[in-house]
Amino acid sequence: MFSTFLSERKEVAKKIVTELAKEYPYVSIFGKHAIGKRFLVNSKMIQVGDSTNAMDSEAGFVIKVFNGDHYSEYSLDDINDLDITEFKKAITLSDLDQDTVDVGILSDEPLHKSFIREDKEPLSNDEILEKLEGFKDHLTAFDPRIVNVTTIFSRRETSSMFISPNRDLEQYYIWHNCMSQVIVSDGENIQSNFDVTYGSTSKEAIEAFDQKKEDIAKMSVKLLEAKPIEPGVYDVITDPSITGLIAHEAFGHGVEMDMFVKNRAKAKDFIGKQVASGLVEMHDGAAAALSAASYFFDDDGVLANDTTIIKDGILLDGISDVLTALELKKTPSGNSRRESTRRKAYTRMTNTFFMPGTSKVEDMFKSIEHGYYLCKTNNGMEDPKNWNIQCTAQYGLEIKDGKFTGKIVSPVIISGFVPDVLKSISMVSDKYEVIGSGTCGKGHKEWVYVADGGPYLKARVKLG
Amino acid sequence: MIKKVCDLLAKSTVSDYEVIDVRTRSVQLFYVLNKLETNRYTDNRDLIVNIYVDHEDHRGSSSFKVLASDDEESINNKIDEAIEVAQKIDNPPFELYDGDPCAYTKIGADGQGLDVLATKVMDAIVKADHFDNVWINSTEIFITTKDTHFINSKGIDESFTKTTVEIELIPTSKNKNGEEFELYFDKTYIDPDLDEIKNDIETVLKKAIDRADAVIYDPQKMHPQMVAIDGDMAEVILGSIINDINYMNVLMQNNHYKLNDKITPYDLSITLNANIDKASNVRPFDDNGVVLSSKEIIKNGDVIENWGSLIYGQYLKVDKPSGSYSTYVIRVDEKQRIEKPNVPYMELISFSSPQFDASTGYFGGEVRLARYHDEDGNIVPVTGLSLSGDLYLAIQTANYSIEDVTTARGIRPEVIYFDRFKLH
Known part of the structure; x- marks a missing residue:
């Protein structure tokens, strides 16, 4: 349920907004109360507790004002005893002699709404620990080469509110992940296999893991056979997680429109142009799917959206935070996100994915003469300015003449020029999945939870 | 607040506890090209409590955060819930740190207002931006002071203050065809000389010129x-080798190098060291309050010690666990x-x-x-x-x-x- 703490601070927030609005042309207060809980069970120990990261667990506020010249924010834990004089002093730069960005005043259209998405039958601490113990024992017993198993369950509960002269928004939502790390060793080689499930209810995440655990165990042991891949250009089939990684890295970062304002994204010059195979349709939005980055309004009080980024291979639009949208004279897309109230809001992806097509997955595998089935996101890095991408798959399974040869390679790095990768897409499956378990940084910091995914894709890419 | 939380813990049935209180104040500046878009001031607190409950031959633990939303009643509720969980956790026993506490340490003297320092740093960055066909974009400056206070039930009470200057920016260059290219710069300084910042930025701008060519x-x-x-x-390479022999990896059987393994045939020596000027990760004690000084872990290319947290070290039956260092000194044979x-x-x-x-x-x-x-x-x-x-x-x-x-x-x-x- 929505945070009592934030409810109790709402009237204080309204008073502060009223007071500051006398002096500042724009005022808002964003408040957040988040509780992240983590249960870890492995062969050596059990750990249970709050996540210590402010990204998961915090109570805090951001007061945002426009002074007619530039925007300022004050981040604090509690607004109850705010001293307005101290606030003004804190946000005033005493030695400022610099040019500022010409932006203007953010709009403040009237909006009063309350949202809730809860886990109506949450598993108890004891039930979660019992399930994790069971998974750990099952995986450990599968093969003597499995030398250590860690299973983790995490629950993130978020309440937030946004108060401005004309807006009063509040929301509560929850997300769960269940994950495992399996260490395998044959005495000479060591391999590590990571897998994760997710759900808006605790039961959903746990049950999904239960169904997956057999495959996790088998693949963990199989990884001991993995060799490095011979670098080259190959036909590949991507699983939904790798499809999602490509969506995220290839075009997700490139259409975060704060990069347009900073002249940092090539995509700015390609709106309305063909950038991918005509089979490609790509979306982003907190309202585009129910997943790890689904909220009802963003950290600057804009309602969640579903943005069509690419349709029929043509780049249609980008995503934006409020300041970026103001500078570009666009309607904000509901993508203002902060790592925590201690950090600035930037344009950030939410749930980013390709839409399904019409091909059958089995036909896609059959169509490969020699190539790889690339599985499981490891990580990736974008280059919006020059459209280079690098995505790492945890492993690849060799396919020859439409059949798996049994050979496994790991890890596999996909690299290339974004339009080349996207234009090479020749088949898109009718099955798809948005994987609710990712995190994403901007540069090397500013972490937020994201989801990505899509269908199985057939493409031709450089692997190394 | 930390004292109040300790008082409540002392009245509870926990066997032991640790409380870490970090107050973070910062001034943050955000630029689009070289124009200021947003400035921020932050003043936040993170208060983390670890509780330990002994039962039979086991020691269970649980942790929670005390937030601004908590009052005495909710803190007591969190303590009770943590005790209930910890009572059911059958981890091996271990002892908390009870050695000599660390004397108060100040790392990075600011000597001036954080906002004044921030604008001086920006001035130094602007001065470095004087080359043709290359420029600075998207500068972000974070001047941060953290006050860290640690208390445990063994009587350890220690604290330190650290002020850092972090700069993130995007050097961007243009080639003769008008195509633009970017590199990435992110560095955290302790007590930076403004000339040091200017030199670093000039160096990365020259690299960006090469990127265009x-x-x-x-x-x-x-x-x-x-x-x-x-x-x-x-850093990734050397850090990976050091992390590989951390107690945690040894415990999880996820380590490549075992004790006495030869990493290199030549003399590679690595000493974890908590007293290095200008190393911004430096800290005088770790999250369990263990006072850090120095510890040699690799000598003549051989792994001579594992290292890491007090608790994982005790799980591995290490006599005197090193504590969790975040800084090191690497020496290599002159012949290499x-x-x-x-x-x-x-x-x-x-x-x-x-x-x-x-x-x-x-x-x-x-x-x-x-x-x-x-x-x-x-x-x-x-x-x-x-x-x-x-x-x-x-x-x-x-x-x-x-x-x-x-x-x-x-x-x-x-x-x-x-x-x-x-x-x-």
Whole structure:
């Protein structure tokens, strides 16, 4: 349920907004109360507790004002005893002699709404620990080469509110992940296999893991056979997680429109142009799917959206935070996100994915003469300015003449020029999945939870 | 607040407790091109409580955060819930830190208002931005003071204050065809000299100029026999070896190197050290309050000690666990030090995102900028290449620069030269 703490601070927030609005042309207060809980069970120990990261667990506020010249924010834990004089002093730069960005005043259209998405039958601490113990024992017993198993369950509960002269928004939502790390060793080689499930209810995440655990165990042991891949250009089939990684890295970062304002994204010059195979349709939005980055309004009080980024291979639009949208004279897309109230809001992806097509997955595998089935996101890095991408798959399974040869390679790095990768897409499956378990940084910091995914894709890419 | 929480814990049935209270104040400036878009002031607190409950031959634990939303009643509820959970956790027993506490330490004296320092830092950045066809974009400056206070039930009460200056910016260059290219710069300083900042920015701007002039890697024309790695990538490589022998990895059986294993046939020595000027990761005690000084973990190329948290060390039956260091000093046999390779080599300057797989030793990634040094001493900026190889093999024949460098994580040779990585 929505945070009592934030409810109790709402009237204080309204008073502060009223007071500051006398002096500042724009005022808002964003408040957040988040509780992240983590249960870890492995062969050596059990750990249970709050996540210590402010990204998961915090109570805090951001007061945002426009002074007619530039925007300022004050981040604090509690607004109850705010001293307005101290606030003004804190946000005033005493030695400022610099040019500022010409932006203007953010709009403040009237909006009063309350949202809730809860886990109506949450598993108890004891039930979660019992399930994790069971998974750990099952995986450990599968093969003597499995030398250590860690299973983790995490629950993130978020309440937030946004108060401005004309807006009063509040929301509560929850997300769960269940994950495992399996260490395998044959005495000479060591391999590590990571897998994760997710759900808006605790039961959903746990049950999904239960169904997956057999495959996790088998693949963990199989990884001991993995060799490095011979670098080259190959036909590949991507699983939904790798499809999602490509969506995220290839075009997700490139259409975060704060990069347009900073002249940092090539995509700015390609709106309305063909950038991918005509089979490609790509979306982003907190309202585009129910997943790890689904909220009802963003950290600057804009309602969640579903943005069509690419349709029929043509780049249609980008995503934006409020300041970026103001500078570009666009309607904000509901993508203002902060790592925590201690950090600035930037344009950030939410749930980013390709839409399904019409091909059958089995036909896609059959169509490969020699190539790889690339599985499981490891990580990736974008280059919006020059459209280079690098995505790492945890492993690849060799396919020859439409059949798996049994050979496994790991890890596999996909690299290339974004339009080349996207234009090479020749088949898109009718099955798809948005994987609710990712995190994403901007540069090397500013972490937020994201989801990505899509269908199985057939493409031709450089692997190394 | 920390005292109040300790009082409540002392009245409870916990066997032991630790409380870490970190107050963070910062001034943050955000620029679009070189124009200020937003300034921020932050004043926040993180208060983390670990409780321990002994039952039979076990010690269970649980942790929680005390937030601004908590009052005495809710803190007591959190304590009760944590005790209930910990009573059911059958972890092995261990003792909390009860050695000598750390004297108050101040790292990085600010001596002036955080906002004044922030604008001076921006001035230094602007002064560095004076080259043709290259400029600074998207600067972000974070001047941060953290007050860390640790108390445990063994009577340890210690604190330190650290002020850092973090700069993130995007050097951007243009080639003769009007195409633009970016590199990435992110560095955290302790007590920076403004000239030091200006020099660092000038150096990265010059690299960005090379990025604009870079030609696509052509293995038919370029025949590097070695690669030179410095900066963040060198940090990833050396940090990976150090992390591999952490107690946690040993406990999880996820470590490649075992005690007494030979990492290199030459003298590579690594000492964890908590007293390094200008290393921004430095801290005088860890999250369990363990006072950090120095600890040699690799000597003459051999693993002589594992290292890490007090608790994991005790799980492994280590007599005196080292504590969790975040800074180190790396020394290498003079015979492995070279001015520069006497063969053609590729100097790898900027990776997209270097990947390291500790299980297999795989190290690699896409290289955004390199410089090819040919046999005649000519230097050509290069892009469009990738690196891959087995770090555990490659480190055995590595050479190192004569110069050392101090980074966020400590002191190490500035450049590592490898002859066993593949470029493609």
